[in-house]
Each structure stands twice: as C-alpha cells, then as structure tokens.
Amino acid sequence: MILGEFEESTLVGAAGSLWREATEAPFLAAIRAGLLPNEAFHRWLVQDYLFVKGATTFLAVAIAKTPRPAQKVLISGLAALDMELDWFEEKASKRGFDLNAPPHPTCRRYVDFLVASAYTQPFEVLLGMLYGVEVTYLCGWSALEPTGPYAEFIDRWSNDQFAQYVRRLLDLCRQHVHAGQQELFNEVLRHEHEFWRMTWKG
Amino acid sequence: MLHESLWRENADVIRSCLEHPFVRGLADGTLSHDAFRYYVAQDALFLRAFVRAYALAAAKCADLDHARLFHELMTGALNELKLHAGYAAQLGIHLTHVKPDPATSAYTEFLLRVAWHDSLAEIIAAMLPCMQLYWYLGTELAASLYPQHPFEDWIGTYSSKEFKQLCTRLEWLLDEVASDCPAVRDAYCYAMKCELGFFSAPMENPP
Numbered sequence: 001m002i003l004g005e006f007e008e009s010t011l012v013g014a015a016g017s018l019w020r021e022a023t024e025a026p027f028l029a030a031i032r033a034g035l036l037p038n039e040a041f042h043r044w045l046v047q048d049y050l051f052v053k054g055a056t057t058f059l060a061v062a063i064a065k066t067p068r069p070a071q072k073v074l075i076s077g078l079a080a081l082d083m084e085l086d087w088f089e090e091k092a093s094k095r096g097f098d099l100n101a102p103p104h105p106t107c108r109r110y111v112d113f114l115v116a117s118a119y120t121q122p123f124e125v126l127l128g129m130l131y132g133v134e135v136t137y138l139c140g141w142s143a144l145e146p147t148g149p150y151a152e153f154i155d156r157w158s159n160d161q162f163a164q165y166v167r168r169l170l171d172l173c174r175q176h177v178h179a180g181q182q183e184l185f186n187e188v189l190r191h192e193h194e195f196w197r198m199t200w201k202g
Numbered sequence: 203m204l205h206e207s208l209w210r211e212n213a214d215v216i217r218s219c220l221e222h223p224f225v226r227g228l229a230d231g232t233l234s235h236d237a238f239r240y241y242v243a244q245d246a247l248f249l250r251a252f253v254r255a256y257a258l259a260a261a262k263c264a265d266l267d268h269a270r271l272f273h274e275l276m277t278g279a280l281n282e283l284k285l286h287a288g289y290a291a292q293l294g295i296h297l298t299h300v301k302p303d304p305a306t307s308a309y310t311e312f313l314l315r316v317a318w319h320d321s322l323a324e325i326i327a328a329m330l331p332c333m334q335l336y337w338y339l340g341t342e343l344a345a346s347l348y349p350q351h352p353f354e355d356w357i358g359t360y361s362s363k364e365f366k367q368l369c370t371r372l373e374w375l376l377d378e379v380a381s382d383c384p385a386v387r388d389a390y391c392y393a394m395k396c397e398l399g400f401f402s403a404p405m406e407n408p409p
Contacts, residue, residue, distance in 0.1 A: 057319065105308075108312070108392070109307075109308045109311065109312075111315075112308070112311040112312045112314075112315040113307070113311045115315040115318070115319055116310075116311045116312075116314035116315040116318065117311075119314070119318035119319065120314065120318070
C-alpha cells in the first residue's frame with residue numbers, strides 16, 4: 001500500500017513530531033514482535049469500542065453541519081462505524097470482555113474533545129479532525145503485516161477500502177481548507193498518542 | 203436530597219481537594235506567587251467555558267423560572283471573571299495569551315460536551331461540584347484568615363453569602379430536575395475529579 005501521499009500531505013507535514021508519536025506505539029510494536037500481553041489487548045479492545053461509540057456521535061453531528069457533496073463521504077464513514085461497533089461487540093462477546101466497562105480517563109478526554117468540537121467548530125475543521133482520527137489508524141496499523149493472531153485486526157485498518165476512504169477524507173480537507181484545521185488536527189494526534197500510551201500502560 | 207447524597211458519595215475526592223497542597227497553601231498563605239498566577243490564568247479559561255455551559259443549560263429549560271436561575275448563575279460567573287481580570291492585572295497575566303493546561307482542557311471539554319449534547323439534569327450535575335466545592339473550601343479556609351492574608355479576596359469571594367446563595371439555588375435545581383441515575387452520578391463524580399486535577403496543575407507546572 002502506498003501511504004506516502006498521506007505522510008506527504010500538508011496537515012501531516014506541519015504536525016512535525018506529533019505524527020510519529022501518534023502512529024508508532026509500543027502496543028503496535030508488541031503485536032509485530034508477537035509479544036502483546038493479553039491485558040493490553042483486552043484494554044485496547046474495550047476502550048477502542050468506547051472510543052468508536054463517541055466517534056459515532058462526533059461524526060453524526062459533523063454530518064449535520066457538512067454541506068451536501070462532502071456529506072456523502074461522511075455518511076459512508078458513519079455506516080462503517082456502525083458496522084465496526086457490531087464487529088467489536090462480536091469480538092468482545094467471543095472473548096467474554098465487558099463492553100459496559102467505564103471509559104478510561106484518556107478515552108474519555110478524547111471523546112469529550114471530539115464531541116465538544118463537533119458542536120463548536122466549523123465543518124472544515126471537523127473534516128481535518130476526522131481525517132486525523134482515521135489516517136493515524138491507517139498508517140499505524142499499516143506498518144504491520146496482516147499475519148499472526150491479530151491478522152484480522154491489522155487488516156481491518158490497513159485494507160485498500162479503508163485507505164480509499166481516508167484518501168477521500170484527505171481530498172475533502174484539501175477542498176475545504178480552513179485556518180483552524182491544522183491546530184485541531186494536531187490536537188487529534190496528541191490524543192492518539194495518549195490513547196496508545198493508555199492501551200499499553202493502563 | 204440528591205445533591206446531598208452526591209456530595210456524600212464523593213467525600214473522598216472532596217477531602218483530597220481540601221488536603222491538596224495547593225489548597226493548604228491558599229489556607230496558610232504560603233502558596234507561591236507562580237502557582238497562584240498559573241491557577242488564576244487557567245481558572246479564567248475554565249470560567250469562560252462555565253459561562254457558555256450556563257447559557258446552553260438555559261437554552262434547554264422549558265420552565266422560565268429555571269432559565270432565570272441560569273441567567274443569575276451566568277451573571278455570577280461573569281462577576282467571577284471580573285475578579286480574575288483584577289487578579290490578572292495585579293499579577294501581570296495577559297489572559298488572552300494563556301494556553302490551556304491539559305487538566306483545564308479535560309474539564310472544559312467535558313463541560314462543553316455535556317452542555318451541548320446531554321440533558322439539563324446532566325449539565326447541572328456537571329456544574330454543581332465546582333459551586334459546592336468552592337463554597338465548602340471558602341468556608342473552611344475562612345477560619346484560617348489572618349490580617350493581610352494574601353488570599354483574603356479569594357477566600358472572601360467563595361465564603362460570601364452571595365456565593366452560597368447561588369450554590370444553594372443550583373442544588374435546589376438539581377433536586378428539582380434530576381433523578382438519581384448513573385448518568386447524573388457519573389457527570390457529578392467526573393466533574394469533582396476534574397476539580398482535583400485542576401488544583402494539581404499549578405503545582406506541577408513550574409514557570
């Protein structure tokens with residue numbers, strides 16, 4: 001997969017070291033090395049599910065503020081999140097994980113930031129934030145080969161269809177440039193970094 | 203009364219706030235100038251979010267008497283902001299250039315998320331801890347006052363009759379509007395924890 005176009009985008013370039021910090025994580029390195037502790041995987045799955053629930057609210061509000069042509073891409077993204085929630089529920093149920101667990105403070109801060117921003121920021125800025133949420137996952141997981149016990153998880157966020165969605169989001173950001181886009185894109189990267197740290201350290 | 207049971211359920215966090223080095227420093231007057239400066243600047247950012255949350259709460263009121271109360275609370279918060287502007291001028295802080303501490307962002311983004319997205323009951327539950335805690339700290343610290351105490355104004359504001367009145371009215375509204383449910387308890391408890399984090403930030407951020 002060619003990820004260069006994302007890494008060379010203006011938003012990523014201007015984020016400096018935040019980009020690397022948001023896409024490289026001990027959690028991912030441990031999957032690659034086949035040394036991921038069960039406890040970390042459990043924490044990640046539950047907290048990522050709770051995050052996606054919050055991201056669904058963010059996206060629903062963002063869709064309502066976005067003009068029609070751009071809205072189409074976001075609506076497809078919302079439908080994908082709905083399927084992702086089903087998928088998480090199935091994975092958790094198989095493993096006996098409790099998805100009613102409370103959100104970790106790090107997850108909570110990320111979701112509060114997204115939802116508060118959805119209501120207070122213009123849609124162009126929200127596009128940049130959504131791009132940040134998705135492109136970090138795409139690039140983070142794409143650094144791994146989809147093999148081993150977590151192959152299905154790796155493939156979920158590194159497959160071509162997901163990359164195409166992220167590319168459409170990048171196109172929208174380029175079409176709807178806004179002075180506030182970079183600042184909140186950077187903030188998303190900071191939250192991504194904290195989220196990965198939480199999955200690893202608890 | 204719901205406001206009393208929530209206060210009791212969170213007694214451990216409230217005690218941690220009272221015993222926090224920042225609050226002890228306010229009480230005995232030994233808090234460093236830099237820590238107070240940092241706190242005032244962050245609190246001004248917090249109060250701006252508080253004012254917005256009151257406005258959003260008012261917008262969600264079907265009962266005009268409730269909306270009137272939020273109008274009064276908003277006026278109270280705006281007056282607090284004036285107090286901060288006074289401190290800021292004395293302390294040489296340019297409030298327009300202040301960046302939010304992560305503890306401030308966590309608290310304000312939580313408040314704004316609840317204010318925009320959740321029910322009136324949850325908004326009140328998220329806003330009441332600040333009022334109750336500051337009234338409690340104000341009255342507890344009032345006993346420590348001595349002539350020319352450096353934080354006399356701060357302690358005086360939060361132990362005043364006017365502040366108590368606003369706090370009591372918000373407690374009344376919580377009891378009137380909210381039911382004892384997990385969402386309300388969670389909003390209250392998280393806000394109280396944010397208060398504790400807010401006191402830690404000035405001690406962890408040397409200039």
